[in-house]
């Protein structure tokens with residue numbers, strides 16, 4: 392049976408060096424990484440974040456905009472990213488289907504469990520946009536829920552760093568990477584690699600999470616080809 396994975400791409404990852412929005416070179420790079428994995432026969436689900444445009448929690452800080460409104464705006468941002476990724480992937484002749492948790496018939500299909508499964512079986516890359524369609528969570532939690540619902544072998548969390556560290560490696564040079572770490576340790580050490588609800592749900596369903604650097608060429612293919620050992624640095628949360 393083909394390996395089925397869910398790749399979480401944060402909105403942050405799509406903005407490249409820009410301060411906001413989408414960077415076309417980065418979109419192209421990520422799409423080519425996904426293409427290599429697809430050509431390898433892997434079934435691919437994608438959850439894309441929206442932080443390159445807006446995160447509800449931050450946008451609500453001044454309280455002018457209600458938290459739930461800000462969160463819905465964040466969900467709409469994920470749809471913009473999904474649309475951009477769809478075109479970038481389609482330009483590589485890959486078949487893509489977006490399902491949105493917020494119905495938006497003009498640009499994509501509303502989410503349907505059965506249709507998403509059959510799209511995967513028909514070799515389409517499936518993008519889950521609009522989060523879970525409810526406020527007060529982030530796309531980390533969505534990526535865990537969708538990995539479990541779509542019966543993925545693992546969740547691949549592509550980040551800008553090599554894995555889960557004991558401290559922020561960009562600020563603290565002595566931060567150590569965890570090659571393997573348990574859900575409970577991530578929670579008790581407050582490592583902040585993912586939101587707590589995401590870790591709790593993953594734990595309850597024994598979903599392995601691989602945290603790796605998506606910005607190193609070839610990494611995506613290597614982490615998900617049986618061998619999560621093929622790259623030097625990554626973290627496995629299990």
Ligand code: UDP
Nearest residue numbers: 402440441442446447462465522523529530
């Ligand atoms: N969001 C939400 N419900 C969901 C998914 C996302 O309310 O099911 C909102 C939330 O405000 C979040 C924003 O959409 O901050 C963008 O998603 P996220 O912060 O996960 O993006 P990323 O950090 O991955 O780019």
